[in-house]
Amino acid sequence: AKYVYIFGNKKADGDGSMKALLGGKGANLAEMTRIGLPVPPGFTITTEVCTYYYANKRTYPKELQAQVEAGVANMEKILGKKFGDLNKPLLVAVRSGARDSMPGMMDTILNLGLNDQTVIALEKASGNPRFAWDCYRRFIQMYGDVVMGVQKRPGEDHEPFEIVIDQLKEELFPGQHHVEDTKIDAEGLKELVNRFKALVKDRTGKAFPNNPWDQLKGAVGAVFGSWMNDRAMVYRRKYGIPSEWGTAVNVQAMVFGNTGQNSGSGVAFTRDPASGEKVFYGEFLMNAQGEDVVAGVRTPEPVALLKNEQPKAFAELEKVRKTLESHFKDMQDFEFTIEDGQLFMLQTRNGKRTGLAAVRIAVEMVKEKLITWETAITRVPAEQLDQVLAPVFDRAAVKAAKVIAKGLPAGPGAASGRIYFNADRAVLAAEAKEKVLLVRVETSPEDLRGMIAAEGILTARGGVSSHAALVARQMGKVCVCGASALHVDYANKILIVDGQEFKEGDYLSIDGTLGEVYAGELKTAASEIVQVLVEKSLDAKDSATFRNFKQLMDWCAKATKLLVRTNADSPDQTANAIAFGASGIGLCRTEHMFFEGDRIDAMREMILAENTEDRKKALAKLLPYQREDFIGIFKELKGLPATIRFLDPPLHEFLPHEGSLIRDLSEKIGVTPEKIAKRVAELHEFNPMLGHRGCRLGIAYPEISEMQARAVFEAAVEVQKKGIKVKPEIMIPLVGFPKELQLQIDVVNRVAQEVAKEKKTKLNYLVGTMIEIPRAALVADDIAKDAQFFSFGTNDLTQTTLGMSRDDSGSFLPKYGELEIIKKNPFASIDQTGVGRLMQMAVELGRKTRPDIKLGICGEHGGDPDSVKFCHRIGLNYVSCSPFRVPVARLAAAQAAL
Numbered sequence: 001a002k003y004v005y006i007f008g009n010k011k012a013d014g015d016g017s018m019k020a021l022l023g024g025k026g027a028n029l030a031e032m033t034r035i036g037l038p039v040p041p042g043f044t045i046t047t048e049v050c051t052y053y054y055a056n057k058r059t060y061p062k063e064l065q066a067q068v069e070a071g072v073a074n075m076e077k078i079l080g081k082k083f084g085d086l087n088k089p090l091l092v093a094v095r096s097g098a099r100d101s102m103p104g105m106m107d108t109i110l111n112l113g114l115n116d117q118t119v120i121a122l123e124k125a126s127g128n129p130r131f132a133w134d135c136y137r138r139f140i141q142m143y144g145d146v147v148m149g150v151q152k153r154p155g156e157d158h159e160p161f162e163i164v165i166d167q168l169k170e171e172l173f174p175g176q177h178h179v180e181d182t183k184i185d186a187e188g189l190k191e192l193v194n195r196f197k198a199l200v201k202d203r204t205g206k207a208f209p210n211n212p213w214d215q216l217k218g219a220v221g222a223v224f225g226s227w228m229n230d231r232a233m234v235y236r237r238k239y240g241i242p243s244e245w246g247t248a249v250n251v252q253a254m255v256f257g258n259t260g261q262n263s264g265s266g267v268a269f270t271r272d273p274a275s276g277e278k279v280f281y282g283e284f285l286m287n288a289q290g291e292d293v294v295a296g297v298r299t300p301e302p303v304a305l306l307k308n309e310q311p312k313a314f315a316e317l318e319k320v321r322k323t324l325e326s327h328f329k330d331m332q333d334f335e336f337t338i339e340d341g342q343l344f345m346l347q348t349r350n351g352k353r354t355g356l357a358a359v360r361i362a363v364e365m366v367k368e369k370l371i372t373w374e375t376a377i378t379r380v381p382a383e384q385l386d387q388v389l390a391p392v393f394d395r396a397a398v399k400a401a402k403v404i405a406k407g408l409p410a411g412p413g414a415a416s417g418r419i420y421f422n423a424d425r426a427v428l429a430a431e432a433k434e435k436v437l438l439v440r441v442e443t444s445p446e447d448l449r450g451m452i453a454a455e456g457i458l459t460a461r462g463g464v465s466s467h468a469a470l471v472a473r474q475m476g477k478v479c480v481c482g483a484s485a486l487h488v489d490y491a492n493k494i495l496i497v498d499g500q501e502f503k504e505g506d507y508l509s510i511d512g513t514l515g516e517v518y519a520g521e522l523k524t525a526a527s528e529i530v531q532v533l534v535e536k537s538l539d540a541k542d543s544a545t546f547r548n549f550k551q552l553m554d555w556c557a558k559a560t561k562l563l564v565r566t567n568a569d570s571p572d573q574t575a576n577a578i579a580f581g582a583s584g585i586g587l588c589r590t591e592h593m594f595f596e597g598d599r600i601d602a603m604r605e606m607i608l609a610e611n612t613e614d615r616k617k618a619l620a621k622l623l624p625y626q627r628e629d630f631i632g633i634f635k636e637l638k639g640l641p642a643t644i645r646f647l648d649p650p651l652h653e654f655l656p657h658e659g660s661l662i663r664d665l666s667e668k669i670g671v672t673p674e675k676i677a678k679r680v681a682e683l684h685e686f687n688p689m690l691g692h693r694g695c696r697l698g699i700a701y702p703e704i705s706e707m708q709a710r711a712v713f714e715a716a717v718e719v720q721k722k723g724i725k726v727k728p729e730i731m732i733p734l735v736g737f738p739k740e741l742q743l744q745i746d747v748v749n750r751v752a753q754e755v756a757k758e759k760k761t762k763l764n765y766l767v768g769t770m771i772e773i774p775r776a777a778l779v780a781d782d783i784a785k786d787a788q789f790f791s792f793g794t795n796d797l798t799q800t801t802l803g804m805s806r807d808d809s810g811s812f813l814p815k816y817g818e819l820e821i822i823k824k825n826p827f828a829s830i831d832q833t834g835v836g837r838l839m840q841m842a843v844e845l846g847r848k849t850r851p852d853i854k855l856g857i858c859g860e861h862g863g864d865p866d867s868v869k870f871c872h873r874i875g876l877n878y879v880s881c882s883p884f885r886v887p888v889a890r891l892a893a894a895q896a897a898l
């Protein structure tokens with residue numbers, strides 16, 4: 001089998017379409033080589049070898065060695081160098097490269113092939129001893145760390161290699177603080193190499209390998225091994241990358257950005273990944289290797305300044321920028337190195353971007369005729385659309401606030417929170433429901449958990465393409481980085497800035513759009529889109545952000561088959577959702593209306609009633625409230641349908657349980673505290689979610705359903721009189737037996753006839769049911785004889801199918817995720833193989849009985865992009881989700897249709 005794919009000299013075995021086999025980096029190196037970009041030659045070891053490696057006790061297929069040797073020979077031929085040669089040694093970089101990029105999560109080794117002999121050759125060839133020995137010591141450091149495991153031990157504060165460097169600096173420059181590494185001369189670096197080797201021997205008991213082939217073998221093994229390291233696993237879990245995919249390994253001839261002032265390394269984007277603006281964006285460091293730029297140790301310069309320092313290389317880079325976009329037809333994020341004035345491309349990939357940038361780039365690329373509008377829809381990850389709706393700081397609050405530091409705007413949005421200086425403490429604080437800002441000198445992949453937990457990330461060092469910035473943007477976290485005025489004192493857990501001291505737990509606010517840091521907690525305000533659509537303020541109506549968003553949503557409307565409704569219980573929520581493009585209400589939870597104000601008292605009176613007559617009296621008090629609410633909602637809907645669900649939760653949820661509250665209620669409704677306490681005790685259930693709730697309430701007390709039906713129909717009559725169409729769809733919850741539904745439908749129809757007769761009018765309505773317990777799905781053909789529609793209540797359907805409480809599963813689900821028993825939280829994203837199969841069955845059975853049955857979903861899953869796509873595939877008519885999720889669901893629905 002073919003395990004090694006070579007590239008170089010405009011020819012490549014692979015191409016850009018082979019990401020699964022070659023990883024993203026390997027596939028695009030091949031593609032760039034094919035289109036004639038200056039890529040140093042090399043080869044890619046496929047992801048299949050990674051799979052083999054883990055399936056076979058960390059060993060390799062036997063054909064591999066010969067293929068790797070052929071790959072090296074090809075590089076040697078192209079470059080006229082030889083691996084391990086004493087005159088012209090070939091040096092290589094060994095890098096990971098998974099199908100989806102996992103920035104900074106896996107290992108990289110540079111300058112491989114150096115040893116005590118080849119370093120002399122490099123010294124001669126470059127005429128630069130300092131450079132040669134710096135490469136060598138970096139190689140030992142990286143290889144020693146990554147391959148041989150010379151790392152910080154528990155309790156140690158610093159990396160062992162860094163300690164050795166600091167010691168040497170102290171000897172060379174006694175008493176001086178903060179001496180830059182570049183001050184150490186060639187002789188010093190030679191000494192460092194010796195001490196590094198001694199350190200390796202001391203820590204591992206093994207000598208540092210001198211033979212380049214041994215080095216290569218070790219490095220390849222380490223890269224495959226890093227696929228299973230802790231931070232890579234955390235990252236995969238977060239982004240749902242299956243561990244079966246594996247990583248590829250890229251071995252590529254080294255080019256050097258650190259040979260002197262004519263050389264440098266950089267990372268650039270073809271457009272601004274934060275705003276989406278079409279400007280050349282990125283940064284570079286002269287006399288540096290690529291790792292220096294990404295690691296955020298030195299703060300790099302904006303790429304535009306390269307024009308002054310390296311005009312020829314910059315002009316070429318500008319050309320590359322255009323070629324990349326016209327070829328890949330998407331915004332690219334690429335790495336380059338300039339070696340003695342000559343440009344080399346080391347990587348390109350579709351650039352990660354913020355939601356804001358994703359929308360803008362997609363819309364503008366259609367205008368530029370690079371892509372079609374259909375492609376534009378696929379270019380914005382539905383989940384990211386959320387960011388466009390994210391809050392900003394209240395303008396007045398910002399004016400009044402003092403900027404205490406400025407950094408780079410690396411992840412847009414506004415965040416306020418208590419500061420934490422370490423990922424673990426940030427996680428703990430977030431678990432205790434605090435709003436957290438993670439503040440670090442610079443972030444490393446180890447901080448990932450802390451970044452996930454934080455609202456925002458603030459760093460003192462690093463540029464816009466540093467690890468902190470990249471990961472924050474992708475997660476949609478607010479991020480300001482490189483705020484160099486910050487002095488973070490980890491040991492004392494304080495932050496000193498501008499003469500002010502902040503302790504861990506104090507509030508700061510950061511604006512990731514402007515790069516500003518403020519003391520204290522600032523009020524946040526809605527995004528421009530929310531301002532226009534929800535707050536109806538027209539100031540932002542002409543903003544590009546709003547126009548791009550609207551354009552995208554208009555395209556979605558053209559593409560979609562699946563409609564998006566909303567879960568709303570009030571006129572306000574209804575109006576918001578419609579502004580976001582909802583095509584009706586998919587779930588109005590009528591019980592929410594009873595929790596408001598003094599309605600709860602009438603509700604409690606009803607529950608406490610000891611006979612039907614008393615209950616009817618209390619219900620009569622509730623009727624006008626409920627009718628008013630429906631009138632408000634129907635008016636907002638202007639003829640769009642509304643699925644109204646009858647009372648669902650166990651009654652005890654409405655009752656007070658504490659003594660003082662019981663006494664309050666007693667005074668209000670004139671029932672003795674003893675009686676109330678007795679009734680509360682009677683209503684107690686061991687398992688209320690499986691108890692007296694849902695249609696079981698309406699069956700035991702038909703007068704409740706009667707009142708609710710009357711409220712719906714009287715409201716409908718009222719609104720119809722104003723010339724507004726009304727389409728109520730009455731929904732009976734928690735049905736499992738056809739007879740349950742029949743009994744409730746009888747009540748609804750009877751009341752409808754009564755109201756129609758009283759008001760001398762006609763009523764148009766549907767009656768249907770939720771499919772939210774497995775029995776309903778199993779006998780859906782029978783249920784469809786009476787139900788005019790089904791709506792999947794996937795919250796309950798998940799809890800009953802999995803036998804997992806929707807309220808209590810938080811305690812063990814994380815473990816299930818870690819062990820990959822489940823891929824995603826089944827309460828957030830439909831368990832497609834289990835719950836999904838029941839849904840599919842219900843769809844088929846329902847349509848068999850009633851071909852035109854209307855089908856929807858109203859569980860929380862209705863706003864989850866993957867679940868929305870699943871609903872499209874099984875042929876539902878609509879999904880329903882919370883108002884602010886409507887744009888996300890619309891985008892997902894449109895994507896599913898393409």
Ligand code: PEP
Pocket residue numbers: 587589648772792793794795796797858859860
């Ligand atoms: C459901 O169970 O999915 C549902 C929508 O109803 P509720 O969340 O109110 O139980």
Ligand code: MG
Pocket residue numbers: 733772793795796
């Ligand atoms: Mg339910």
